[in-house]
Amino acid sequence: MSPRYVMVIDLRRCVGCQTCTAACKSANATPPGVQWRRVLDQESGEYPDVRRTFLPVSCMHCAEPPCAEVCPTTATQKREDGLVTIDYDVCIGCANCIMACPYDARTIQHEPRWAYGVPMAHELARADPGRLSVATKCTFCKERIDRAAITGQTPGVDPEVTPACVNSCISGAMLFGDINDPTSGVVKLLESARHFRVHEDLGTGPSIYYIWSET
Amino acid sequence: MKRSGRALDRMSPRRQTSWDARAATNFICGGAGGGLLAATALASPLGVDLRSLIVLGLALVGLGLLAVWLEIGRPLRALNVYRNVATSWMTREALVATLLFAAGAAAVVLDQPAAIWLAGLSGIGLVYAQGRILRNQKGIPAWRHGLCAALVVATGVTEGAGLLVMAALIWPALTPFGVLLAVLAVARLVVWRRYRESLRGVGVPVGTLKAFDAIDVPFVWVGHAVPIGLGIAGALLGWPIAVALAGAAAVVAGAWFKFVLIGRAALTQGFALPQAPARGSGRPGVGARPGWSRAKAQ
Numbered sequence: 088m089s090p091r092y093v094m095v096i097d098l099r100r101c102v103g104c105q106t107c108t109a110a111c112k113s114a115n116a117t118p119p120g121v122q123w124r125r126v127l128d129q130e131s132g133e134y135p136d137v138r139r140t141f142l143p144v145s146c147m148h149c150a151e152p153p154c155a156e157v158c159p160t161t162a163t164q165k166r167e168d169g170l171v172t173i174d175y176d177v178c179i180g181c182a183n184c185i186m187a188c189p190y191d192a193r194t195i196q197h198e199p200r201w202a203y204g205v206p207m208a209h210e211l212a213r214a215d216p217g218r219l220s221v222a223t224k225c226t227f228c229k230e231r232i233d234r235a236a237i238t239g240q241t242p243g244v245d246p247e248v249t250p251a252c253v254n255s256c257i258s259g260a261m262l263f264g265d266i267n268d269p270t271s272g273v274v275k276l277l278e279s280a281r282h283f284r285v286h287e288d289l290g291t292g293p294s295i296y297y298i299w300s301e302t
Numbered sequence: 303m304k305r306s307g308r309a310l311d312r313m314s315p316r317r318q319t320s321w322d323a324r325a326a327t328n329f330i331c332g333g334a335g336g337g338l339l340a341a342t343a344l345a346s347p348l349g350v351d352l353r354s355l356i357v358l359g360l361a362l363v364g365l366g367l368l369a370v371w372l373e374i375g376r377p378l379r380a381l382n383v384y385r386n387v388a389t390s391w392m393t394r395e396a397l398v399a400t401l402l403f404a405a406g407a408a409a410v411v412l413d414q415p416a417a418i419w420l421a422g423l424s425g426i427g428l429v430y431a432q433g434r435i436l437r438n439q440k441g442i443p444a445w446r447h448g449l450c451a452a453l454v455v456a457t458g459v460t461e462g463a464g465l466l467v468m469a470a471l472i473w474p475a476l477t478p479f480g481v482l483l484a485v486l487a488v489a490r491l492v493v494w495r496r497y498r499e500s501l502r503g504v505g506v507p508v509g510t511l512k513a514f515d516a517i518d519v520p521f522v523w524v525g526h527a528v529p530i531g532l533g534i535a536g537a538l539l540g541w542p543i544a545v546a547l548a549g550a551a552a553v554v555a556g557a558w559f560k561f562v563l564i565g566r567a568a569l570t571q572g573f574a575l576p577q578a579p580a581r582g583s584g585r586p587g588v589g590a591r592p593g594w595s596r597a598k599a600q
Contacts, residue, residue, distance in 0.1 A: 097579075098579035099580055127573060138579075140578050142573060153440040156389045160385050161385045161386045178375075179374050179375065181375075182321060186321065186445070186568075187439050188441045191441070195320065221375055221376060283576045285574065297579075299579040300579065301580070
């Protein structure tokens with residue numbers, strides 16, 4: 088059975104520090120205003136039982152990705168290992184996928200943007216004109232995952248082949264791994280805790296699981 | 303004090319900003335143009351030379367496609383739009399539009415009934431494809447509702463009939479088609495009512511309901527009452543000016559509705575928490591679904 092990569096986020100541990108957001112920006116050189124990963128902040132409940140929850144979100148790499156279904160160009164594809172990818176050379180930037188995504192995960196940036204108005208040397212060095220005017224989103228750091236096939240390492244276990252956000256998490260709230268491998272950390276954690284996926288009722292089969300309580 | 307669901311960082315739905323007036327123009331002009339081609343096919347047995355209406359229909363569809371071409375990020379790659387006929391209604395819209403222009407051109411040049419009817423069917427196909435484009439957008443609750451596609455189709459054919467009867471000022475033989483316009487307006491009114499009731503029932507972002515509430519009264523009166531009243535009266539009494547006014551009201555109201563549908567009412571899904579995690583007290587808490595008309599989380 089081929090691997091199917093998922094992310095498990097323990098909401099009991101997340102402190103909303105946005106380190107994963109910063110790590111993602113650093114690893115993927117996303118410009119100002121574009122966040123492939125972010126942490127939402129939500130208050131809920133009723134006094135005195137009021138809660139504040141931090142919800143890290145990104146592309147959910149859905150099992151049934153609505154973005155791929157509506158894409159008129161086939162630029163958006165789902166790989167066998169579950170990663171949803173975009174071919175920047177094929178995408179026409181029609182934004183159909185943005186409308187189809189219930190997770191607000193995609194962005195189209197039409198003009199280059201720089202942190203301080205004018206480009207700094209490091210920004211110029213990493214700017215990719217191929218990502219302008221096309222849809223972009225979290226890739227689950229697919230370059231790292233693809234490297235695992237060469238190095239023999241295991242995504243989710245070895246940091247070199249694990250998404251940058253997972254590596255960066257200061258509270259150990261994020262795990263990554265193969266849900267088809269019964270020995271993987273993500274499977275063990277999901278078996279030991281109660282979890283949900285966001286907007287499961289829409290039938291998208293998101294690959295990010297959120298833990299909210301013990302079993 | 304009840305504090306469930308105050309969003310601090312974009313958890314609530316927000317108005318989509320990726321499709322602007324250019325995309326709305328495609329739905330407005332494409333729908334009206336496709337509807338006009340269908341209505342013209344229906345009127346073709348009258349024996350009146352309506353090829354100029356076919357040209358107008360093609361021009362409207364072309365204007366819509368031009369507008370959307372100006373919106374896409376990589377216009378020089380536009381032909382890639384044909385690559386996913388298997389699942390994408392945008393690809394199917396492009397294919398139907400290609401057939402529509404071929405059939406429409408043949409109808410204008412050859413003036414053959416078969417070409418006119420093929421252009422009319424293509425017009426219906428284009429309107430249907432536009433409805434399905436919206437229907438498949440899971441990120442926009444107002445669009446993914448099953449009746450949204452029906453409403454888009456009903457609006458397109460009503461606008462098409464409206465444009466047709468406006469031409470009664472030039473060809474009075476078209477005046478009886480005021481009855482067709484009235485029938486279509488009644489059908490759209492029924493769909494509009496059921497759509498809004500259903501949205502309230504299943505729950506949608508509050509902003510979507512507000513946007514539709516704001517246009518309901520003028521949309522019902524200008525887009526339905528006027529076309530129904532003047533359309534029937536004009537057709538029965540043989541007043542081209544009355545049916546033309548009815549048609550104009552239907553066209554203007556339909557365009558305004560689609561502009562609101564694509565813009566103001568198009569709020570995103572937002573996020574929901576089915577459960578708040580067990581932290582602090584050690585117990586899990588209630589979830590939240592901020593910004594929705596039905597606040598229950600999932």
